[in-house]
Every structure is written in C-alpha cells, then in structure tokens.
Amino acid sequence: MTQTLHIVGGGMAGSEAAWQAANAGIDVVLHEMRPKVGTFAHQTGLLGEMVCSNSFRSDDDEQNAVGLLHWEMRAAGGLIMACADSNKLPAGGALAVDRDPFAQSVTDALMAHPRVTVEYGEITELPSEGHWIIATGPLTSGKLADAIAQRTGAEALAFFDAIAPIVYFDSIDMSKAWMQSRYDKGETEEERTAYLNCPMDKAQYDAFIDALLEADKTEFREGETAGYFDGCLPIEVMAERGRETLRHGPMKPVGLTNPHQPEVKAHAVVQLRRDNKLGTLYNIVGFQTKMKYGAQATVFKTIPGLENASFARLGGIHRNSFINSPTLLDNQMRLRSQPNIRFAGQITGVEGYVESAAMGLLAGRMATAEIQGTDVAPPPDTTAMGALVTHITGGAEAKTFQPMNVNFGLFPPVEGLRGGRRGRKDRYKAYTDRAKADWQGWLDRIAVPA
Incomplete structure (x- = not known):
C-alpha cells in the first residue's frame, strides 16, 4: 500500500x-x-x-x-x-x-x-x-x-530578523566605487572583482554613524519582546554597541585597495554583492536594517558612490518563529x-x-x-x-x-x-x-x- x-x-x-x-x-x-x-x-x-x-x-x-x-x-x-x-x-x-x-x-x-x-x-x-x-x-x-x-x-520562541536593501547598479557612481573581492580572492578575474566597494574616510564614517543612530526606526508592537539573531543584526543595533563596531564588521576596510586613490587607505568600506546574473542589482552586504523607508534612503545616500542610488528593494524587519x-x-x-x-x-x-x-x-x-x-x-x-x-x-x-x-x-x-x-x-x-x-x-x- x-x-x-x-x-x-x-x-x-x-x-x-x-x-x-x-x-x-x-x-x-x-x-x-x-x-x-x-x-x-x-x-x-x-x-x-x-x-x-x-x-x-x-x-x-x-x-x-x-x-x-x-x-x-x-x-x-x-x-x-x-x-x-x-x-x-x-x-x-x-x-x-x-x-x-x-x-x-x-x-x-x-x-x-x-x-x-x-x-x-x-x-x-x-x-x-x-x-x-x-x-x-x-x-x-x-x-x-x-x-x-x-x-x-x-x-x-521568536526572534527578529532583518533584510538588506538592493540597489540598481546603474545608479552607483563608479568614479568613487570600484570592483574587488577582499584580498583579491577568487580563481578568475570575475570572482576577484565580484564585490562593489564604496570607501569612507573617518569624517564620512563618523557622519554615517551619527545619521544611523539618529534615523527613525521601526518600533516593535506592544508585547513583542523577542531578541535578534546575532548573525543577522540590524546595522543600527551594531552601531549602538559602539561606534567602531561596523568598521570591524561588515564595513571593515582590510584586503581592499581603492584604484581611484591607491595611496589612501580607507577608514571603512561598504561592500555590495551582485544580486542577479545580469549584474543590474546589488545588495548591500551586512546592511540588514530596521530603519523606516524614508530614513534608509537618506542615510544610505551619504555613502560615497551611493549619493544618487535607486533602490529595487529597501530593507525591513520581521518576526521569526522557531x-x-x-x-x-x-x-x-x-x-x-x-x-x-x-x-x-x-x-x-x-x-x-x-x-x-x-x-x-x-x-x-x-x-x-x-x-x-x-x-x-x-x-x-x-x-x-x-x-x-x-x-x-x-x-x-x-x-x-x-x-x-x-x-x-x-x-x-x-x-x-x-x-x-x-x-x-x-x-x-x-x-x-x-x-x-x-x-x-x-x-x-x-x-x-x-
């Protein structure tokens, strides 16, 4: 049977x-x-x-x-x-x-x-x-x-999970950004240039952190007390743990050299990863967020190279159960x-x-x-x-x-x-x-x- x-x-x-x-x-x-x-x-x-x-x-x-x-x-x-x-x-x-x-x-x-x-x-x-x-x-x-x-x-049980925004490639200023995988990792040239990088100096990084901390964020409804999963923390939560946290996390500048200014070491780097085969969409790596939509566009456009960015999808946060x-x-x-x-x-x-x-x-x-x-x-x-x-x-x-x-x-x-x-x-x-x-x-x- x-x-x-x-x-x-x-x-x-x-x-x-x-x-x-x-x-x-x-x-x-x-x-x-x-x-x-x-x-x-x-x-x-x-x-x-x-x-x-x-x-x-x-x-x-x-x-x-x-x-x-x-x-x-x-x-x-x-x-x-x-x-x-x-x-x-x-x-x-x-x-x-x-x-x-x-x-x-x-x-x-x-x-x-x-x-x-x-x-x-x-x-x-x-x-x-x-x-x-x-x-x-x-x-x-x-x-x-x-x-x-x-x-x-x-x-x-439950925890809150966040998703990262996706940017249209043709809206990124490539006179400021460049393509490179960290430490040039990869067997082919395509793999070694798989990530798009946006550099920040110290003043730009500090201004970004300030904007991030001050931005309007989604508030949980009454009775929602679940925590976050550490592997998917919103960037605002990481920033609240210390101003240097992001610079030693998803925005770490190590293993990267800016071809526009090869003699200048970036203070921090925002990386984007290709999201589709055509290369028309890129997601911002590690930038899960609970900022409200209007605040996201404002804050992310302070990133060098993303001043005129158009977003295919903004980030968000939702409650996950297990x-x-x-x-x-x-x-x-x-x-x-x-x-x-x-x-x-x-x-x-x-x-x-x-x-x-x-x-x-x-x-x-x-x-x-x-x-x-x-x-x-x-x-x-x-x-x-x-x-x-x-x-x-x-x-x-x-x-x-x-x-x-x-x-x-x-x-x-x-x-x-x-x-x-x-x-x-x-x-x-x-x-x-x-x-x-x-x-x-x-x-x-x-x-x-x-």
Missing part, C-alpha cells in the same frame, strides 16, 4: 525534503500557502524563494563548516545545491546565486517530478494521521503557529507528543538557507525510511548535518536555546590535535576529512537497494 508524505512549506527545507523523498520512490504532496496567502518578506509564489541575502556563504569545504555542509548536500544529491550551482554568481569564495532564476529552477524541478504534487493553500492544523513534515520556516502563519503551540503545550526543538523533537526530528509529524528547516532553530535545506534533506530521508519500513539512525555527529541535528534535538541547552548556524564548535574534537589559532587550519581540515568519510559512510548505509 502506497503511503504519501505530506510536506507543509515550499521553502528551502520543504523543497529539499520533497526532492529527497520523491527520488527515493515516495509520493509527495507539497503544501505551499503562497501566493494565496502572502508573507511580509516573500515577493513571489515560487518554491525556494530567497527572502534575505542571495548568498549561501562560504563554499570552502576544507576550512569552513558551511562549505562542508554544501559538500554533504551535494554528495546526497541535494536539489538546493544543484540549483544554486546552476545559478551561481561571482562572489569570491562565497556561493551567491541569481535569486529569481534559482527559485524558478527549484520550482521547475519539483513541478516536473512525477512523484511530487504541489497544492496551494494554507494548512492551519497539525494532522493527527499520516506522515507529515512541517517546514514552514520562520514565517509560519499565525493559525498554524497557534496550532503548534496548542499541541505542544509550549509557545513558540520551536524549542531540544524539548519537543526526538533524534528522528519527530514531535515527541505526535510522532507522525516531523519538523524541518528554520522553524527547528537552525539559522541560514543551507542549514534549513540540510534539515529538510534529513527529514525527507528519515521520513522515507520510516514509510519504507527501515530503521535509519541519524548521521554521526562528526558530520555537519549530524552535528546540527544533534544540537537541535538535545545537544543544546533548552532553557537558552537560540537559532544556530553550523560551526565547528558543534563538532566533537578531533583527538590528537592541539588548539589555538596557529593550529586552526590543520584542525579544520581534520574536521572536514573526518566528516566527509563519515557522511559518505552514512549515505552508503541508508542507500535504497536497486
């Missing part, structure tokens, strides 16, 4: 879960509320739409944990990574994509799959029967969030109180596109195994995916649980390696070598017989 897997949410996690299950021979119904029901951040009804940055971050699979996660997803035949690779933009050592074609390719792949059916409409309850994965992300609809809270007996996974989920990502339901993606408390998709991949694989009557253990915690799922399903402290990006701090130490910065390169290489071997071993063990 054929059993269908229902997946709620067509973002990174839901799309990846559907792809993994369908390719293993499972019939999948993917439920997506957009475009019938919209959200603050989404602009289309496409599956896999990117709502914040267009970057999957570092693609270095030997020295970076997120790059390792890329490697593991590629090894598992991941849809999200395949679509990212086919829509890649120059971004130095990062993996950035042309966001609209990327989402279209995710949508086209799933729509064309004979075992995937996409149904548009809002799911407002947790079904008591059948196999389900809830992958609704941090923008879970109010009705479903209420149903989750009622069923689990615990209110969803569950307390260490108390609610078992190591198969199932709801302890209702094991026919799994959770995946950012709603579980992982942070980032890649981490979200990775948890969708695992949930899809685990649900497939259950439907097919096999027993699959979670991947080893020595792998990037194993480290993440171990963290959210019991490794983290439940009382202080907050969204987490993948990082080597989640991995068990490699025996025989000394710590400290001097040994970090060897240590990270040891982590990734071990992870790749263990991940491939896990994939081999759960392979479906031909």
